[in-house]
Amino acid sequence: MSDFKIIGNPNPVVGVLEIYTVNDFFEKVPSSPFNEENSFSYNPVFWEVYVLELGKWRKTKENDKRGNKVSYTFLEKSLTRNGIRILARKGDKVARLDIKPLSAQPKIDHIELLDKNGAKIKGRLSYGQTVKARVFCFNMERRRVSVTMWEDDVKGAGHNKANEKNFIETLSGIVKFGKADIDFLLKPSFAKIAERRGHEKDKIHEFYVTAEYNDGKIASNNINVNALETPVAPYKGKTTPHQAVKNKTTEQKPKNDSQKPNVPTAIKAVKGKINAVHITDIAGNQIKGVFKEKQIKVWINSTGLTGKEVRLKLYDEDLFSNDLLFTDNFTIKSDLHTVTVPLDTIPRSLGGSNWAEGNEQQLFAEIEVLQTHDFIKSAIVDVDATVFKQDPVETTNKVLKVDVEDSKKDEKKKSNCYCNRDFTLEEFTKILEKLRDSESIVKKASKYTLFGSDNCELDSKDKTIEKFYNQLNIIFKKYNINTCLRKIHFLSQVYLETDRFRTTKEYSEKGEYKPYFGRGLMQLTWQSNYEIYKAFSGTECVDDYEVIANNLENAFDSAGWYWKQGKVLSVGDRWTPASSAPSYVTIHKPNYPKNKISYKKGDKNINYGTVDFSLIADDDKVDVISYLVNGGSNGLYERRNYVTTLKNIFKFPQECDNKVSEKVSTDTINDKAVTIRLIRKWETKKSTIGEFTIDGSEIKGFILEEKGPDTTISGIEQRIPIGTYNLAWHNGTKIKKGLKVYNSDVSKDRAILIHSGNTADDTEGCLLPGSTRSVDFVGNSKNKLKEIFEYIEEKGIDNAKIIITQKYE
Template sequence: MIPKSAKIPKINKVELFYVDDKKGSVFSFMEKLRARAYCVNMFLKELTFTLWEDDVKGGGHNTNNKPIDTLKARVDKNGVAVVEFPLSKAMMKKAMEGEVDVKQLEFYVTVEYYKNKKHATKNVDVDNPNPKVPINPPKKTEPKQPPKAKGSPAENKPKSKKEEKGILDKIEEKWDELWDWWEIPGTIKKEQPPTVQKPKGRSPAVVKEPPLQKIEESKKGDCFCNRDFTPEEFTKIIHDLRDSETGVKRDSGYNLFAAYNCPLPISDRTIEKLRNKINNLFREYDINTCIRKIHFLAQVYHETDRFRTTLEYATKKSYKPYFGRGLMQLTWESNYKIYKHYSGVDCISNYGQIASNFDLVCDSAGWYWKQGKVLSVGRRWRGPSDAPTYVKAQNPDYPKTTITWNDGDDKIKKYGTVNLGLIADDDKVDLISYLVNGGANGLQERRNYVFTLKSIFKYPQECVNKKTSKNETSSTPNDKVTIRLVRKWETSNSTIGEFTIDNTDIKGYFLEEKGPDTTVSGIEQRVPIGTYNLEWHSGSKIKKGLKLYNDVVSKSRAILIHSGNTANDTEGCLIAGSSKSKDFVGGSRAKLKEIFDYVEEIGIEGSKIIITQAYE
C-alpha cells in the first residue's frame, strides 16, 4: 500500500549512497556520489541538488567555499528524487586553483525546492573560481538570498549551511521563493578506494515492488532492447508510421499533436520531446525489449489518433468530465482516482492535466500498461467467459498482481491487474487491444501498426531477446477454486456463515436455510457440512449460478450459489453477501459477481466448496 501523502510539499531527508546503493559518508575522488532526497506530496516537482566544498571551518562566506556541481531532478511517484555527482569534478576544481595533491575535502549536498518557478530568466555567475581582482576592490557585501515562501517549511527553518556560507553558484535575476531545503555533509579522501558498481547495476530510483518480469541477463545488441531511441531512430519510427497511412500523412504530415482539441503546449509538440518522454517511460515501466516497445507504441499511436491529440474528441459521454486523456486515454472517474492514489497528483479536481502536462500524458500510459488495467483480484487472468471470439482464440493465461489503494476515505480497496508487457512478450496484439480498449475498436489498425513497427525494428531478425522463454501459463495444482464456508450464526429462520476463497482476498457471507442439516429434497433446511464439487448452472429461474453436489447431495437437487437477501430467497440454496445482519445479507449481486468472475478466470474444473461449522 502506498502511504497517503501529506498535504504540504516537504523534503523529509537526504541520504548519500555509493554507486552500489550502500549508504556512504566518505567517498573517493574517482567515483560517483549518489544523492537521494525523500519527499512527500511532491510528485514531478523539480529539486535542485548542489554539491559544494566546505574546506574552511567556521561560519561566514569565504572564497574557499565553492559550488562544485549543481544538478536537478524531478520527484518520482515514490516521493524520491536522485542525482549522481561525478566527484572527479571536485578534483579538477582544486587543480584549477593550483592545488595538485589534494588529500581530503569536506563537502555538503544541499537540496532545495523553489516555488513559483520563473522561466526565460538570465543566469548570472556569482562565484567565479578564478576571479579577477580589481585595482580598487569594492566593499564586500553579503550575498543576496532567495525569499522564503509564506507558509512553507523553509519559513520555519534556520538558514541552511549553504545559505550561511554564501554558496551561490547561479542565481536568477528574479528570485524564486524557497519552499523547503535539506542538506547532508560528507568527505572525499584521496586514499579512499572507489566503490565498484555491480555489473548489472541497480537503479538509483526506489522500486516500490519488484517488476513482474525482467528479460534474462538484460541482453543488449544492435537492436532496440535495453536502450534509448536515438533522435534519428525515433524520427524514422514516426515518419514510417505516418507514411503507412496515406490519409493520415496527407492530413498531418509529420506534425505531432496538432489536432484542434489537443491541449499540449506548442513547445511539447515535437518528435524530440516525445522521444525523451518515451525513453523515460520505457525505463520506468520495464518496457525494455523490442517486442514490448513495438506493442506499446502500436497501442498509444492508435489511442492518440496517430499522435495527433492527447484528449478524446467526444464531449458528450456518460463519463464526463473524465474523458480519455494521455497516451493511453485514461478514462472514467474510478481510473482517475486510482491513478491519483498511485501518482499523488490531484487529477480528480484538475483532470485536464492528464492531457496537458506532458509528464502526466506519458506517465499515466506507462502506469496503465504495467498496473492500471482493473480486473478482479485473483491469481491469473484467463479472460471472461463472455469474451469475444478473437480473445478466446488466444487462450489467455497470465499472472495477476493485486494492487491496494484508497481514494481518501481511508477505506482500503483492492483490484487485480495484468502487466501488459507479459502479453507483449507473447506477441498477442489482440489481447492487448482488448485490455486497452475493451472491444474491437481499431483492432485491424493496431495489428497493422505492430506489423509496420516490426519492419522498422527488423524484428525478430535482429532482436537479441527474440528467443526469450515465454511466460509459464499452464495451470498448477493450486490453480483450483476452493471456497471455505464456516457456519457461525443460526436462528429459527436462517443460518449465516463467513466464507473465504483460497489464494485470494475474496471474502463475505453466505445465508442458508435454517437447521438441522438434511439430505432430503423439498425440505426447507440447509445441506449437511462437507465438501462439495462445483459446476455452472443455467436454468429458467436462475439463469446463472454455481451448483453444489457430492455423493449425498445429488446434482438434481440444484443446490445453488446465487443472489438474494433473506431465507425466503434461498429455497435450500446459498445466498452470497458482503454484509450481514439478523436473517439478512446485503450487497448480494456485487459479491456474487466477484465470486463468479474469479471462478471464470481460474476455471470451473476441480472447483469445490468446503462447509464446516463453528457456531458463536
C-alpha cells in the first residue's frame, strides 16, 4: 500500500477555509533558490474534487488546483451531497480523502447587493429600478432573515449609527441552499430621505443594507443611485429620445420620398419591445417546485416584433457567473411566440460542476432583440439535474476505477430498488393505486383522487398526483428519507394521518389544543409544535396556523421536519420508552440516539431532545414509530397493514439493494420454497383468527392464534408480532410433530408451533390451522394440519416461511 496520503480535515465545517496537503510535502527536493511552497518546478501535486451523483463519481471542473498545499471552503449546498472526494496526484502516486462536511453554527456570512437578475451592478442605478439583496448564510436553511435598507451619509464602508436616522425599510426572505434573496424597489420617495439632511444638491445617493443575527449587524456593499433631477441614460431601451420624433413624424406627411429614409428606422427601434418571458412545462403550465420533465417551453410576449430576429439564451444561475446552456436565433412570428427546448440534449456539465450546488439547476431564459440589443429575462425555475444529458464518468484514475466498475455492475442489474433516488410519476401513481386497491371502502369513496375531503382547502391545482410526488421527492431528499424501508414507514404513517391522502386537516375541531388542530401530512398538533416549526422554517404558522393545511409545500415540509426532528423529548443521549409505555412498544426494547435541538422563543433559548424516525424505520419497527407519532395505539393495525402493503408494492426486501435493515432471515423467498401467507382478519378478547394460503398450491383455510396485543415475551398468552418467520420441523413429547415458527425476534427455542387445536385454550402463543371457523373457534384442524405437512414434506422444508400480516374486518 502506498504511503502517499492527503493530510487535512475530513469533516470540515461549512464556510470555514481548510488547508489540505500530502504526507510527503516535506520530502527532500533538489536544492534550488526557487523552492517555494507551491513552486511547480519539481513534481507538483494536482488536486481534483469528485462528487457522488446517482451512484457514480463525477469530476468537477471548478475545483482543480495545483500545488503542494491548497485550500477549499465547503459551502452550505455541500451538506446535500451523497458523497464528496478530494483526489491528489503526484507523479504516479494517487491519494484520496472522503469529505463529510459538518453544519456550521447559524451564521450570516456576507451580503451582496445585485441587480434584479442577480448580476453584479455596473455603474449607477435609477429610482424605479429593483435591487436584489443576496444574503449568504450557514446552517440557516428554511429560516427567515430580515434585511434593512439605509441611505448612507457617512464616509467609509459598513454600517454607522449616524445612518440610523436614514432608515428606509425592512424586508425579509427565506434561506434556500445557503442564501436568501430579497428584492428592494428603489422608490422615488427614498430620495426624500436622502435629501432631508442637507444633501439635496448631491447628484448621487448611496444605499446599503444590513442583516442582523446574534445581536450583530452585517452590512452589504454600497450602491449608487442617480438623484431624481439627474438625467439618466436609457434603461434597456424602454424610453428613448426617438419617441418625440416618432410622434411628430406620424403627424406630418412628407412631400417626397427624400424625407423618408431615416423615419422608418426610428419608428421600428421604438415600436418593438419584449413585454415578458416565461418558462413553463410543455403543456404551458407554470412550473412549481423541482421540474423533472425532459422539455420546457419558453413563451415570449412581445409587441411590434413580428418578423424581427431575436436570440434565446438559456442559463443556469450560478453564484459567481451564469453558465450558458443553450442558444438559438430565430424570427418572431407573432406577439406570443413559443420555443420548445429539449433539456435532455443539453450536457449536464454545461451547467457547471460545482460540488456545492446540489442536484438541481436554476434555469432562466434571456431574450435579446438583435436589432436593438434590448433584452429581458424570465424568472428562475428549479430543474432536476438528472433531466439533462448525463456526462460520462472519467475512468482514468486508479482511485475511482473500482467505484466506476461497481456502478456499471449496478446498471447491468437494472435494479428496481427505491433507495437513494426519486420516485418517478409512474412509480408513485402505481403506489397510490395499490394503496387504494388494498381497501375497497376507501377506493369506492375516493377512487384515486387526492385531498378530496370537504375540509381540505388546498388549491385545486395542488390536488394532483404530479404536485404530490414532486413534493414527496423534495422532502425525502431534504430530510434523508432515502431508503426503501424509510420511505415505506414514512408513507404508512402519513397515509393514515391524512385519512388515506384525502385531507391535510383534522376533521374534529374540538380538543384542548384548539385552534392548533392536526394539520399537514403528519397532522402537526399543539401550539408548542407550531412555534418550534416556525422557528425552524421561518413560516408564520403560529398566527396563521391554517398555512400548514392550505399550503402544499408547508403540509409536506412540516411532515418531513417532524419525522426528522419534530418529536419533542427530554434532552439526553439516548431514548428508551418509559416503563409505562404499552407492551407492543417495550417488547422491541427500543434504544435510539437523541439529537439536541435549540430554538428561540422571544428572548429565551429553548432546548429539547428528539429522535430521527428514520433510525427506527431502519429497524423496521412500525409499532415504535406509531407510538411516537400518535402517542397511543390509534390506527395501529392500519399502520401495520400499510407497511405490509407497501413492502409488497416495493417488493421489499427482494428487490432492495440495502437489505441490512431487514430483521428476518436473509434467505430469499424463491418459487421453490414453501411460503404460507396468513392474513389476520378477526380478533376478540379471547383469540385472533386469520385466513391463510400457500403459494403455488390450492391449500387454504383458517388459523387461530392467541389474543392481542403482539408480544415476543415468552410465557405470555398473546400472539407473536406480524412479520416473516422461518419454518422448521419439531418433534417432541407433548406435541409429537409440528412446525416451529421463528426469526430474530422470536427465538427457535421458544417453540412457537403450528399444530392442531380448536380454541385459544389449546395453545400458548401457537398457531392452529382449520378448515372452518366461527367465533373463537376453528374446525377440522387435524385434517388441515395433515394437508399442510404433506405438502411441505413433498416440497421440502428448506427456506420455508410463513408471512403474517393483518387486515381486520
